[in-house]
Amino acid sequence: MSGRKPPRLGMGLSALLGDAGTSAAQSPRSLAVTALEPGPFQPRGPIAQSELADLAASIRAHGVLQPILVRPKPGNPGQYQIIGGERRWRASQLAQLHDVPVIVRDLDDRTAMAAALVENLQRQDLNAVEEALGYQRLIGEFGLTQDALGQSVGKSRSHVANTLRLLGLPMPVRDMLSDGRLTAGHARALLTAPDPERLAALVVAKGLNVRQAEALANQAPRPGPSHRARDTDSEAVVRDLMTRLGIKVELRRSGRGGRLTLHYADLDQLDGLLRLLMPDA
Incomplete structure (x- = not known):
């Protein structure tokens, strides 16, 4: 678990990424498909072969219309890691293309991770769970508010909040x-x-x-009426915490006290949670 403190980005991801997350920031160039490889920050899960087949057919007919966002692979000159556009790259291989258009950006690991998430979120290439996990990583890694995050990816704060609740x-x-x-x-x-x-x-x-x-x-x-008011209060607290933290939350009463349980899926999620709970640590 990392001990470094993430930057506070009051104006959203644009303050960090600048033009890095936009294809228009630089003219595209061609690279061999063999010079590219999947990046370590891809937020998408496995890509269905049927989905790739449809895209490959389109690429055969029209070419790759949207350049692939890449960065030079650290320590390996001539190789590039894909930040955004892995689906287009794989479909281009199926279409038997030798070269693809790319935008090359020199990004460090944290900025590359943010750019990969933003590119996929803005292109709506993620399912709802992948989208929620992407929001959670951005909030945990960069300390963004839900409002600032929504502005960064072109979504409303309520959309971000409702999507994060799905992780509960x-x-x-x-x-x-x-x-x-x-x-x-x-x-x-x-x-x-x-x-x-x-x-x-x-x-x-x-x-x-x-x-x-x-x-x-x-x-x-649902529970009987004698406990309903108390249960309604507990449900409201749980919903609010799930929205704010983006994780599953359980609240169990016991007499005048009780137990609050926060569930995390992996160490990265725990790291992000600790950043939110202890911002000055």
């Missing part, structure tokens, strides 16, 4: 969202349900639309 869903539900069995609308409808995993399975099995999923979540059995 159980992992099986997040998997359904990642592979397209559920939409983000379905997932948001299940966020406050008492058993989102069971309800998600019903939504998928019955092919319910978002309105039907909302109705199903509202009809799910």
Whole structure:
């Protein structure tokens, strides 16, 4: 876990990236497809072969219309790491192109990570879970507010907040969202349900639309009325914390006290969480 303190970017990522995250910052040049390789900061999951086949067909007909954003590979002259456009690069290989248009930017690791996330987020190349994880990494790494982050990627603060809340869903539900069995609308409808995993399975099995999923979540059995006011307060606290932190949060009462549990998926997520909780450490 890193001990360095990230810069505070009150004006959003543009203060850090400058022109690095925009293809218009520099004229494209051609590089051999063999000189490129996937970068270590790719926020997307595995790319479906069917998706690549469709893009390859388009590239055969029209060429690569959007240059690939790359940086020189550290310690390996003549090789380049892809920051944005891995899907175009892979499809170009399927289309048997020898060269592809690229924008070369000399970026350090942290700036390359931010540029990769911003490029994918702005191009809407990510599913909802990948998008939420991207927001979480940017907030944790750079200390951005949700409002500043939204401005940086062209989204509203409420969109960023609602997307981050999806990380509070159980992992099986997040998997359904990642592979397209559920939409983000379905997932948001299940966020406050008492058993989102069971309800998600019903939504998928019955092919319910978002309105039907909302109705199903509202009809799910909930605690009795004697505990309702207290439970409503607890749910509001949990929702607020999940929105602010972008992780799963559990709150369990016990008498006058209770237990607050914060769940993290890996050490990078823990590192980002600690940066938020202890900004001056």
